[in-house]
Amino acid sequence: MRKQLFFTYACLALSLTACKSEKEEAVISESALDTQSSSEVEVKVNPTNDVYWGETHLHTQLSADAGLFGNKLGLDAAYRFAKGEEVTSSTGIKAKINRPLDYLVITDHSDFMGFAEDIDKGAPNVLADAKGKEWYDGMKAGGQAATDAAFNLITTFSQGKMPAALSKDYSPGSEIYGRVWQNCIDAAEAHYNPGEFTTIIGYEWTSLVKGANMHRNVLFRDNGDKASQVEPMVTIAPVGSTDPLDLYAWMKNYEEKTGGSVLAIAHNGNLSNGIMFPVDAQYTGRKLDAKYVEERGKYEPLYEWTQIKGDGEAHPFLSPEDEFADYETWDDGNLDLTQGKSNDMLAKEYAREALKNGLLLEEKFGANPYKFGAIGSTDSHTTLTAVEEDNFYGKHISSEPSPERITEGIYLKTDIGTIEDTRLNSAGYTGVWAESNTREAIYDAMARKEVYASTGPRMTVRFFGGWEYTKDDLNSHDAVKHGYEKGVPMGGDLKPAQGAKAPTFMVSALKDAIGANLDRVQIIKGWLDENGKTHEKIYDVAWSGDRKINSDGRVKEDVGNTINIAEASYENSIGAPDLNAVWTDPDFDPKQPAFYYSRVIEIPTPRWVVYDAKKFGKEIPKGVETSNRERAYTSPIWYNAK
Amino acid sequence: MTKFYKHPIVHIIVFGLLLATILILVFGAKLPSQDDKRIIIGDDDFAHILASWEKTWQRQPTKAEFRKVLKSYVRDQVIYHEAKSQKLDENNGTVKRALITQMNMLAETQGTSEGITEADLKAYYELRKDKYLKPAEIAFSQIYFKANSHSNKSIEKIKNLLNVKQTLPNHVSDVGDLTMLDSSYDNTPAEHIDNTLGENFSSKLLELPLKSWQGPIISAYGKHLVYVNQITPEAPKQLEAVKTELIRELKYEVKEASKDQFFTELMQQYEIIYTGELKKLVYEK
Numbered sequence: 001m002r003k004q005l006f007f008t009y010a011c012l013a014l015s016l017t018a019c020k021s022e023k024e025e026a027v028i029s030e031s032a033l034d035t036q037s038s039s040e041v042e043v044k045v046n047p048t049n050d051v052y053w054g055e056t057h058l059h060t061q062l063s064a065d066a067g068l069f070g071n072k073l074g075l076d077a078a079y080r081f082a083k084g085e086e087v088t089s090s091t092g093i094k095a096k097i098n099r100p101l102d103y104l105v106i107t108d109h110s111d112f113m114g115f116a117e118d119i120d121k122g123a124p125n126v127l128a129d130a131k132g133k134e135w136y137d138g139m140k141a142g143g144q145a146a147t148d149a150a151f152n153l154i155t156t157f158s159q160g161k162m163p164a165a166l167s168k169d170y171s172p173g174s175e176i177y178g179r180v181w182q183n184c185i186d187a188a189e190a191h192y193n194p195g196e197f198t199t200i201i202g203y204e205w206t207s208l209v210k211g212a213n214m215h216r217n218v219l220f221r222d223n224g225d226k227a228s229q230v231e232p233m234v235t236i237a238p239v240g241s242t243d244p245l246d247l248y249a250w251m252k253n254y255e256e257k258t259g260g261s262v263l264a265i266a267h268n269g270n271l272s273n274g275i276m277f278p279v280d281a282q283y284t285g286r287k288l289d290a291k292y293v294e295e296r297g298k299y300e301p302l303y304e305w306t307q308i309k310g311d312g313e314a315h316p317f318l319s320p321e322d323e324f325a326d327y328e329t330w331d332d333g334n335l336d337l338t339q340g341k342s343n344d345m346l347a348k349e350y351a352r353e354a355l356k357n358g359l360l361l362e363e364k365f366g367a368n369p370y371k372f373g374a375i376g377s378t379d380s381h382t383t384l385t386a387v388e389e390d391n392f393y394g395k396h397i398s399s400e401p402s403p404e405r406i407t408e409g410i411y412l413k414t415d416i417g418t419i420e421d422t423r424l425n426s427a428g429y430t431g432v433w434a435e436s437n438t439r440e441a442i443y444d445a446m447a448r449k450e451v452y453a454s455t456g457p458r459m460t461v462r463f464f465g466g467w468e469y470t471k472d473d474l475n476s477h478d479a480v481k482h483g484y485e486k487g488v489p490m491g492g493d494l495k496p497a498q499g500a501k502a503p504t505f506m507v508s509a510l511k512d513a514i515g516a517n518l519d520r521v522q523i524i525k526g527w528l529d530e531n532g533k534t535h536e537k538i539y540d541v542a543w544s545g546d547r548k549i550n551s552d553g554r555v556k557e558d559v560g561n562t563i564n565i566a567e568a569s570y571e572n573s574i575g576a577p578d579l580n581a582v583w584t585d586p587d588f589d590p591k592q593p594a595f596y597y598s599r600v601i602e603i604p605t606p607r608w609v610v611y612d613a614k615k616f617g618k619e620i621p622k623g624v625e626t627s628n629r630e631r632a633y634t635s636p637i638w639y640n641a642k
Numbered sequence: 643m644t645k646f647y648k649h650p651i652v653h654i655i656v657f658g659l660l661l662a663t664i665l666i667l668v669f670g671a672k673l674p675s676q677d678d679k680r681i682i683i684g685d686d687d688f689a690h691i692l693a694s695w696e697k698t699w700q701r702q703p704t705k706a707e708f709r710k711v712l713k714s715y716v717r718d719q720v721i722y723h724e725a726k727s728q729k730l731d732e733n734n735g736t737v738k739r740a741l742i743t744q745m746n747m748l749a750e751t752q753g754t755s756e757g758i759t760e761a762d763l764k765a766y767y768e769l770r771k772d773k774y775l776k777p778a779e780i781a782f783s784q785i786y787f788k789a790n791s792h793s794n795k796s797i798e799k800i801k802n803l804l805n806v807k808q809t810l811p812n813h814v815s816d817v818g819d820l821t822m823l824d825s826s827y828d829n830t831p832a833e834h835i836d837n838t839l840g841e842n843f844s845s846k847l848l849e850l851p852l853k854s855w856q857g858p859i860i861s862a863y864g865k866h867l868v869y870v871n872q873i874t875p876e877a878p879k880q881l882e883a884v885k886t887e888l889i890r891e892l893k894y895e896v897k898e899a900s901k902d903q904f905f906t907e908l909m910q911q912y913e914i915i916y917t918g919e920l921k922k923l924v925y926e927k
Contacts, residue, residue: 239694513861577863
C-alpha cells in the first residue's frame with residue numbers, strides 16, 4: 001500500500017516536472033491567488049447573526065512541546081482535520097472529526113516556533129556563503145546530489161560547524177524564525193475559504209512564571225499582508241518578556257504600525273497558582289494601577305473558561321452553594337506540577353471570581369480589567385481538534401486513543417502528585433454569533449464578546465439583556481429581532497435604565513442536534529455591594545419537566561440519569577430539547593454594579609472514558625468519573641451602576 | 643630499603659611518572675586551549691540582534707535596551723558553547739527530535755520551489771475532479787411541532803388544509819410551535835441540514851415531492867411539516883471556482899511526494915542490521 005502510494009506521488013511529481021519544463025507557461029503569482037480567494041466568492045450574510053463553531057487554541061508539530069514529543073502533523077493536517085477530512089494521527093490512527101468546524105485558529109508557541117530552510121529557495125545570504133552555495137547547487141541538481149547535500153547540511157548543523165554567517169541567520173529569532181511564521185501565515189491564507197471555513201492567524205505567547213501558566217493566545221483580525229509585517233512576541237528576555245504588560249505593548253505597537261487589530265485570550269488560569277487574575281499586584285510585584293486595568297481590559301476581551309486541562313468557570317471552594325461548580329476540576333498545582341495548590345490561590349484563577357474582582361477593580365481604578373467573554377477550546381497538542389466524547393484524541397500524542405490510556409495513561413507525575421490521563425477533560429469549542437463566516441466577521445464577534453464557550457456539544461444559545469423584554473417578545477417568530485432591538489446580546493453592557501426597576505434577560509437554548517437534551521438554563525449573577533464586597537447568586541430560569549422551583553430561585557430536584565455504562569449510551573427520555581425564558585432580576589439594586597451570564601446544562605451523558613472502555617473492552621479504573629454534565633457558558637452582560 | 647626499590651609496584655609508578663613528564667615536555671599540559679574558551683561577538687551578531695529586535699518592535703532599540711539584549715545574547719552564547727564542549731548534545735533526545743523535524747522540513751521543501759502553471763492546474767483538476775463536488779443542496783421551509791404538543795392526526799389536518807388552500811411558506815403564520823430553528827432554509831447543503839436538525843433529516847427531504855406540504859417528519863427536536871422548494875443535485879465544481887483549493891492540494895501532494903522520495907533514497911543508503919532477539923522477530927515469517 002505504502003509503495004503504491006509512493007509510486008502515485010512519484011508519478012505525479014514527474015508529470016508536474018514535465019509540465020514545468022514548458023518554459024512558455026506563465027507561473028501563477030501568489031498575489032493573484034490572494035485576491036481570488038476573498039473577493040470573488042459570494043458570502044452569506046445574516047444581519048441577526050448565525051452561530052459558527054470553532055477552536056481558538058490548537059498546537060501542531062511546530063510547537064516545541066508537540067513536535068519534540070512525536071507530533072508529526074503540521075499546519076496543513078490541522079486545517080484538513082478541522083474541515084472534516086480524514087487524517088492519519090501521529091500514532092497512526094485514521095482520525096476524522098464527527099462534524100467539521102466552521103473556523104480554526106492555530107496557536108503554536110511563539111518561543112522556538114519550528115525550523116525551516118532557505119537553501120532550497122537560494123536566498124541571497126545563502127548564496128553569498130561558499131558552503132551555502134555548495135548545498136544549494138547540490139539540492140538544485142536533484143536526486144542523489146540533493147540527498148547528499150541535505151544530509152551534509154544536517155550533519156554540519158548538528159556538529160556545530162555551520163559557517164558563522166549562516167549560523168547567525170538561522171538561529172531562532174531570526175531568518176529561520178521569520179520563515180516559520182510566514183509558513184503559519186501562508187497555511188492560514190491557503191485554507192481560508194470565506195463563507196465556508198475561516199482561518200484566523202494566531203500564536204500562543206507562552207509566559208510561564210515558575211511553572212505558573214500565564215499563556216495568552218494572540219489572534220489577528222488581519223490577513224497575511226499585515227500579520228507578516230511582525231513576528232510573534234516571545235517570552236525570552238530581553239526582546240521578549242513574561243509580563244503581560246509587555247505583550248500589550250507589543251499589541252499596541254502592531255496596531256499602530258500596521259493599522260491592524262489583534263486581541264489576546266488568556267489561557268484557563270487554573271494552573272497559574274494564583275497569578276492569572278491579580279487583585280493587588282502582579283507576579284512581578286508591580287502594584288495594579290490604571291495602566292494595568294485599562295490595558296488588560298482593552299487587549300484581553302476574552303478568556304478561556306474550559307479546555308482539556310480542566311474547567312475554569314467556578315471552583316467548589318469559592319462557590320460552595322453551586323452544585324455544578326466541581327466540574328472537571330484541576331486544582332493539583334501549577335502547570336508543570338512543581339508547586340502544589342493552596343486555597344488562597346483559587347480566587348485569582350477562576351472566571352466567575354475574576355468577573356467579580358473586575359467589578360471591584362473598576363470601582364478602584366475606573367476601568368474593569370476582567371471584563372471578558374467566554375471561550376472554550378482544546379489546547380490539544382496533537383494537531384487534531386478532537387474533543388467529542390466518543391472521538392477524543394487526547395492532550396498529547398501519548399494520550400491518543402489506545403487500549404491503555406484509561407488504565408495506565410499518566411498525564412503528569414511529580415513529587416507533588418499524579419494526574420492520570422483519565423482526568424483529561426474532553427473540551428471544548430466556542431460558538432460565535434457572527435453575520436457571516438469570514439475572518440473579519442468572526443474576529444469582530446470575538447472582539448465584541450458575542451461568543452459562548454461549550455465543553456463540547458454544539459447547543460445553540462441566545463442571551464439578551466435589556467429593560468423591557470416581555471414573554472410576548474420571546475413567544476414570537478421575531479424573538480431574535482426583538483432581542484437586538486430592545487437590548488444587547490451576550491458580551492454587551494446594559495443600556496442605561498429608562499424608568500424600569502430591574503433588568504430583564506431573554507435566554508433561549510436549543511440542544512445540540514445530535515446531542516443530549518437539556519437539564520436547565522441558569523443565569524448567574526455577580527455584584528459588588530456598597531461596602532466593597534463581591535457576591536454571586538445562581539438562578540434557575542428554565543428547566544425540563546415539572547420540577548418545582550424554591551423561593552430562592554433554585555430547582556433542587558435532579559433531572560435523573562439514563563447513562564448505561566456497559567453500552568456507553570444514554571437516552572433523551574429525560575430533559576428537554578429546548579428551553580427558554582424571560583427573566584427579571586428579583587434582587588436588583590441600581591446602585592450595585594453587576595454582571596449576568598447564562599449557564600446551560602445538559603442531562604448526564606457518558607464521559608469519554610466510558611466510550612473508551614466499551615471500545616477497547618477495558619474496565620474503568622475505580623474512582624474515575626464516568627458521568628458528564630456538559631454545559632455552555634455565555635459571555636456575560638454587564639450592568640454599570642454609574 | 644633495597645627491597646623497596648625492587649618492588650614491582652614502585653617500578654610501575656616511577657615509569658608512569660617518567661612517561662607523564664616526557665609527554666608534558668613534548669606535547670604540553672592538556673589544559674583548555676584559549677580557543678575553546680573564546681567567543682567572538684562581531685558585526686554579524688550586532689546585525690542579528692538588531693534585526694531580531696526590529697522584527698519584534700518595529701523600531702531600533704535604545705542604547706539601554708541594546709545593552710540588555712547584548713548581555714543576554716552573550717550569556718546564551720556562553721551557555722551554548724559550554725553545553726557543546728561538554729558534549730551535552732550527543733545522544734540527547736531533544737536534539738535528536740529537533741534534527742529529525744528539521745530533516746522532515748528539508749525533505750518537504752524539495753518539491754515546492756518552482757511555481758505552478760495553468761497547465762499543471764488543469765492536469766491536476768482532471769486527475770482529482772471527483773474530489774471537488776458541490777454537494778446536493780435543498781431549499782425548504784418547515785413548521786415545527788414540539789414532541790407532545792400535537793397529535794399526528796392534528797398535524798395531518800393542518801397539512802391537508804395548507805395543501806388545499808395552496809398556502810405558500812411565506813404566508814404561513816401562527817401555525818405550529820415556536821422554535822429557534824429557522825422557518826426557511828435557502829439552498830443548504832445536506833450535511834449542514836443534518837447537523838442542524840439531526841436524524842438524517844436531509845435524506846428524508848430528498849425523497850419528498852416538490853412544492854407541497856409534506857410530513858410530518860422527525861428531527862432531533864420534534865415533528866415538522868416541510869415544503870421543499872428546490873433540490874439541486876450534486877455536481878462537479880468548475881476549475882475556476884476551486885482554483886485556490888486546487889493549488890493548495892497540488893502543493894501538498896508534491897510536498898508529500900518529494901518527502902517520500904527523499905526518505906526512500908535515504909533509506910536505500912543505509913543497511914539496517916538487526917541483532918539478538920529482534921533479528922528473529924524481524925525475519926520471522
